[in-house]
Amino acid sequence: MRVAFKITRTLLGRAFDDLYRPHPFAAERVGFLSCRVGALRPSGWVVLAHDFHSVADEDYLRDRAVGAMMGPAAIRKAMQIALSHEVCMFHVHIHEHRGQPRFSKTDLRETPKFVPDFWHVRPHLVHGAIVLSLDSAAGLCWHPQYPKPFRFSDISIVGAPMVAVRSVNEREI
C-alpha cells in the first residue's frame, strides 16, 4: 500500500529552524508535525503536514543515553493538539547528514511507546514519526487496524523547487 507524505517547503523550513536551536541541556531538539490524511486510489493514504509544534525547553528530560528525551508534558500537549484540531501527530527530529535517513534503534524502540497515546484522543487516525536528514526524510505511521507500521513510500517537499523522494527505505522493520 502506498503511503505518501507531503510538506510545504515553507513549513519544512520552519521545522528546521526550530530543531536547529540549541537546547539548554539536550543534545538535540524534537518536535511534532500535525497532519491531515487523505485516501489515495486504488489504495493508500497521503499524509499532509499542516503545522509544526515545538517542544518547550522545560518539557525535555535529562537523559544522557539519548540525544533528546521528551517528558510527559510534551506528549500531553501534543495530544491536546490532536484532540482540539482532529489531526494526526508525527514526532520529528533531524539526523544531521545528507541522503536517506534511517530510524535508529532508539527511535524504533521509543516511538511505538508513545504513538498509542494519540489513539486515546484520536483513535481513527494515523500517528507516527518522521526523521529528517539535510536533504531527505523517512517516516513511519501506525494505525490501530494494522499490526505493523507503514513506511512512507514517497515524500514530497512542495515548493520551488519540488523535491520528491521515492520508494524510500524499503527494508523490513
Next chain:
Amino acid sequence: MNERSKRQSFLGSQSDRVLGDCSVAIVGLGGGGSHIAQQLAHLGVGSFFLIDPDLVEESNLNRLIGGTVEDATKKTLKTLVASRLVRGINPLAQVVCLDGKWQEFHQILRGSDIIFGCLDTYRDRYELEITARRYLLPYIDIGMDVHEVEGRFSVSGQVILSMPGSLCMRCLGFLREDLLAREAENYAAAGGRPQVVWANGALASAAVGVFTQLFTPWHEGHAECVYLEYDGNNQTVATSNRLAHMRGKQCPHFLQFSDLGDPFWIPEKS
C-alpha cells in the same frame, strides 16, 4: 542520461529520473491540454492522468493537437487522442485515461505530483484549485480568451502557478466573486469560447516551462507563485502587474486544519 534527452542535459544529471518518476494530471484535453500532454511526453514525464469527458468534434480540429478528421468522424474520446499522442512519443509512459468530469476522479487525481488545469470556466478553476490545495498539489492553470473591444478583437490569456502555501488565484485577483457570480448567471447562455491553436500553444509552452523549472530547475530563479499574462495581439508573455502588487504578502486562504485532507477520513479495511 539517455540519447533522446541529450539536448536537454542542462536540466541536470538526474533530470531523466526526476521527470520519469513524475506523475502529472492534465484536466481538460482540448486546445491547451493536448499541447501540454505532447510537450510533457517529449520532455520525458513518466506518468499521466488524462482527464476529460468530451469527444472530438469537427469544431475541435482547428486546435486539438493529435486530433484527426477520423477522430472527429468517429467521435473519439479526447483522452484517447492525448494518450495516443503521448505513447507515440514515449511508449514507456504510463497513461491513465479518465473519461469523465475531474470531480469523479478526485481520489486518483490527488496521487499525482502536479495538476495542469485547462478548463473553460472560473467555477471549475475555483474548485480544482481548492482540491489541489487540499492535497498539497501545485496547480498550473492556463486559459485564453478573445474579447471584442470597439469592433476589434483582443486575444489574451494567462498562466498561473498556484503553489500550496503561496498566493492563490483569489489572492491574485484572477478568481473573484463577481466573475463567478456573472458566470453562474450566464451559464445557460454560454456559447463556445473562441480558441486558436497558436495562443493555446504559447500558453501551454509557458506552462510547461514553469513545470520544468519547478522539477528540474536549470537556474536559480525559484518562484513559488507565477502569474504570466499573454497578449496575443502583441505576441508577448509577461509577468502580471498583479503579482508585483502582491509580492511579499501571505495567502489568507486555506489556513485551517480542515482545509487539508479528507473531511472524514477512514482507512480501508485491513
